[in-house]
Amino acid sequence: MxxxxxxxxxxxxxxxxxxxxxxxxxxxxxxxxxxxxxxxxxxxxxxxxxxxxxxxxxxxxxxxxxxxxxxxxxxxxxxxxxxxxxxxxNIRISDTRVMTRKGQLVGSVLEYGLNEDTGEIMGLELKVGSEQVIMPSSSVMTYGKDLLIVQEDALESTRKNWMENANEVLEQEVDSLSSLKEKQAELLVGKEVTKDIKGINGEVVVESGTILTLEDVKQAQAEGTSVFVELGMNVR
The missing domain is CATH 2.30.30.240 (PRC-barrel domain)
Incomplete structure (x- = not known):
């Protein structure tokens, strides 16, 4: 998320x-x-x-x-x-007030989380009085420009912070990251590298002119985000 x-x-x-x-x-x-x-x-x-x-x-x-x-x-x-x-x-969600279907003001949205694979809105971080809580998107009835309308029992479904159920969230992040790396690798395989790509220690990990294999791409991924992005920006 x-x-x-x-x-x-x-x-x-x-x-x-x-x-x-x-x-x-x-x-x-x-x-x-x-x-x-x-x-x-x-x-x-x-x-x-x-x-x-x-x-x-x-x-x-x-x-x-x-x-x-x-x-x-x-x-x-x-x-x-x-x-x-x-x-x-212009549905922005963040900084929007939250109200129950019977007109009770709950608080305002500070932030929201989304599934980076599907775009689904997963939860809202709310300011309720002096507290910050998490409300699942399943509690939202209407996303409006000026107000979000939620179910009457919405606060009962909130979680105190983003870190509760951390093991579950971490597992989802790991699975998502693995899937993303696989998709990115597939798109680079077979392309020609146009400059030497150096790893974090300064040594060349993929030479210019290399026709990328899956092993080459994974080696760049293992060097870190900056090395992998440089590889992706120097292929044809």
């Missing part, structure tokens, strides 16, 4: 070209589904239109970047009315 704040401002990298296409500007929420459906892109060269990535086109959301297969995964929102409508609804 990723916090929304961990996704915003991440570089967006095309794995096919190694180019950075921009950074994540906003997460576009589908209020009917309770999912993040799109990520909008900030790029100084795109002044006349708003570009976005459908969540289903994302290869992975890592600590360093959001990765997509190529630039064809990017859409122009002006050409997709449904996506444009979601952007115009």
């Amino acid at each position: 990723k916090k929304s704040s961990e996704v915003k401002n991440l570089p967006i990298i095309s794995l096919n070209s190694g180019d950075q296409l921009g950074v994540v500007k906003t997460l576009v929420v589908n209020p009917e589904k309770g999912y993040v459906d799109f990520l909008t892109i900030e790029n100084e060269e795109w002044q006349t239109s708003v570009k976005a990535i459908p969540f289903k086109k994302i290869i992975g959301i890592g600590e360093f970047a959001v990765t997509i297969e190529n630039e064809h995964s990017v859409i122009d929102l002006n050409e997709i009315p449904i996506a444009n409508n979601l952007v115009n609804k």
